Amino acid sequence: MTQAVLHPILGLELAYWQETIIRVLLGLVALLLLTGGVVYLYLFKFVSFMQSRLGPMEAGPYGSMQLLAEVGKWLQKEDIFTEDSDKFIFGIAPAVVLASTFLMFVVIPAGPNAVVADLGTGIYFVLAMSSLSVIGILMAGWASANKYALMGALRAGGQLIAYELPLILAVVGVVISAGSLNLQDIVAAQSDGAIFGWTGIGNPYILTQIVGFTIFLIAVQAELTQTPFDMPIAESELVAGYQVEYTGIRFLVYFIAEFATAVAFAAVASTLFLGGWQLPGAWGISDGAMNAIGPIMISIKAVLLVGVVFWVRFSLPRFREDQLQKLAWKVLIPLALANIVVTGVMKVVF
Amino acid sequence: MNSAAALLAQVVPSYTPETTFDVPANVVFAVQAVFMIFAAIRVVTTKNVVHAALWLVVVLGGVGLNYVLLQAEFVAVTQFLVYLGAVIVLFLFGVMLTRAPLGVSDDLDNNQKKIGIGVGVALLAVLSYALIESFGRSELTFEAYEGVAGANTNGRTQAVSDAIFGQYLIPFEMLSLLLLAALIGAIVLARRD
Numbered sequence: 001m002t003q004a005v006l007h008p009i010l011g012l013e014l015a016y017w018q019e020t021i022i023r024v025l026l027g028l029v030a031l032l033l034l035t036g037g038v039v040y041l042y043l044f045k046f047v048s049f050m051q052s053r054l055g056p057m058e059a060g061p062y063g064s065m066q067l068l069a070e071v072g073k074w075l076q077k078e079d080i081f082t083e084d085s086d087k088f089i090f091g092i093a094p095a096v097v098l099a100s101t102f103l104m105f106v107v108i109p110a111g112p113n114a115v116v117a118d119l120g121t122g123i124y125f126v127l128a129m130s131s132l133s134v135i136g137i138l139m140a141g142w143a144s145a146n147k148y149a150l151m152g153a154l155r156a157g158g159q160l161i162a163y164e165l166p167l168i169l170a171v172v173g174v175v176i177s178a179g180s181l182n183l184q185d186i187v188a189a190q191s192d193g194a195i196f197g198w199t200g201i202g203n204p205y206i207l208t209q210i211v212g213f214t215i216f217l218i219a220v221q222a223e224l225t226q227t228p229f230d231m232p233i234a235e236s237e238l239v240a241g242y243q244v245e246y247t248g249i250r251f252l253v254y255f256i257a258e259f260a261t262a263v264a265f266a267a268v269a270s271t272l273f274l275g276g277w278q279l280p281g282a283w284g285i286s287d288g289a290m291n292a293i294g295p296i297m298i299s300i301k302a303v304l305l306v307g308v309v310f311w312v313r314f315s316l317p318r319f320r321e322d323q324l325q326k327l328a329w330k331v332l333i334p335l336a337l338a339n340i341v342v343t344g345v346m347k348v349v350f
Numbered sequence: 351m352n353s354a355a356a357l358l359a360q361v362v363p364s365y366t367p368e369t370t371f372d373v374p375a376n377v378v379f380a381v382q383a384v385f386m387i388f389a390a391i392r393v394v395t396t397k398n399v400v401h402a403a404l405w406l407v408v409v410l411g412g413v414g415l416n417y418v419l420l421q422a423e424f425v426a427v428t429q430f431l432v433y434l435g436a437v438i439v440l441f442l443f444g445v446m447l448t449r450a451p452l453g454v455s456d457d458l459d460n461n462q463k464k465i466g467i468g469v470g471v472a473l474l475a476v477l478s479y480a481l482i483e484s485f486g487r488s489e490l491t492f493e494a495y496e497g498v499a500g501a502n503t504n505g506r507t508q509a510v511s512d513a514i515f516g517q518y519l520i521p522f523e524m525l526s527l528l529l530l531a532a533l534i535g536a537i538v539l540a541r542r543d
Contacts, residue, residue, distance in 0.1 A: 086452050089404065120507040121427045128427045131435025135407060138442045142400055145452055157443045161436065182504050 111294030152241020
């Protein structure tokens with residue numbers, strides 16, 4: 001079926017499938033660039049300065065090429081399958097995790113038209129896709145034929161299910177305020193909003209949904225299995241959890257997926273709570289220009305939020321398993337439910 | 351596409367050229383149906399309990415894809431979130447926590463195979479009859495996807511929420527009560543004291 005041309009990009013008239021390929025490729029490039037940038041900025045440099053050391057300095061200026069060297073190192077390593085492992089499941093588990101991460105990026109908007117697919121289910125789609133990574137982790141843990149890996153996978157399963165609930169419930173407050181699941185509509189609702197009649201910076205939901213924002217960031221920290229919630233890969237207890245038997249490119253895939261998911265959740269959080277790709281007051285800039293400025297805006301916001309994730313990661317010690325479950329079920333979920341009730345009442349009253 | 355539409359106009363009397371016959375959607379359906387049937391057979395024939403659960407992932411994912419093809423986007427995402435993200439994960443979690451050996455187990459079969467096949471065939475017959483009788487003549491329209499600049503699918507999600515919180519509010523609330531009762535029942539059964 002021939003599709004009507006949706007939008008001319010750079011004056012080119014493109015068919016639907018050509019446009020989709022361009023969108024997907026641009027999305028992938030943006031994702032990998034951001035992930036690489038975040039790894040260098042925070043994992044290599046930020047943590048080094050926090051620990052009073054220089055970090056990588058040899059590869060490129062200030063060690064900026066270190067990441068490429070690391071990738072080269074992982075690609076060279078032998079791809080080892082242990083004797084007893086379930087080879088097929090073991091092999092595709094990292095791909096499942098990576099696919100779940102990539103699918104999250106499909107609906108995150110970076111401009112009026114700079115989005116792979118503008119789905120009506122928006123944020124709901126993101127949360128559904130992020131929940132698929134648990135299957136990959138359980139597959140990896142089971143197929144490794146290693147009790148530490150299985151323990152790590154089971155911990156990951158329990159943890160990710162427990163923290164998916166506050167994650168979803170924290171988002172509901174924003175959805176009620178914006179009146180839509182569509183991420184573009186949520187961005188528009190924030191930039192069109194007003195703080196007591198003052199429209200200078202719109203109404204980013206971090207102001208009205210600060211409780212939801214806090215719960216969301218804590219739940220994201222747990223979903224990413226970053227310290228203080230890193231029980232699934234706790235190196236002092238489980239060696240490396242479900243990743244213990246992985247080497248070479250498959251380990252690299254886990255590594256990329258972990259940080260790409262961090263970028264994805266940060267981009268989602270900045271879309272939901274910080275106004276997304278929109279400038280604080282919109283400033284009357286045309287849609288065409290916003291398609292160029294928007295990606296920069298959301299990248300800045302997302303990278304700053306990833307910084308918060310890493311700041312917490314390198315500052316706090318690990319929780320105990322029971323503390324982790326208590327925090328989710330007894331603190332975050334009731335708080336998120338209360339937030340929904342209050343938001344609903346406020347929505348009706350005002 | 352035109353020949354396909356002409357053929358369909360001959361076969362189905364109620365078919366009018368204005369409604370669109372979507373070739374890509376039908377091709378995707380054929381491919382995923384083959385995958386789903388193969389995976390469903392593997393769920394019951396595989397000799398490893400974790401493999402069975404993972405084949406079930408393919409089946410349930412195929413159902414989700416089916417909803418996408420039927421333009422029920424919200425239902426599709428719910429299918430992914432609930433069945434793949436939660437139900438399957440709990441299956442895998444439970445199986446791995448109790449007994450999940452690698453390799454082949456021979457004690458996964460029981461003697462109810464024949465009854466199972468009978469029930470399956472009977473269910474297939476009843477469902478096929480009911481669905482063909484009620485929906486055999488209806489067609490999806492694909493018009494919303496054509497010619498709309500910056501088309502998004504907000505309308506479909508809004509239609510679902512309007513139906514749930516309007517026409518079907520009472521059944522929806524009754525379902526939540528039922529689920530709550532099941533939840534409390536599970537807690538009562540699982541408590542030690």
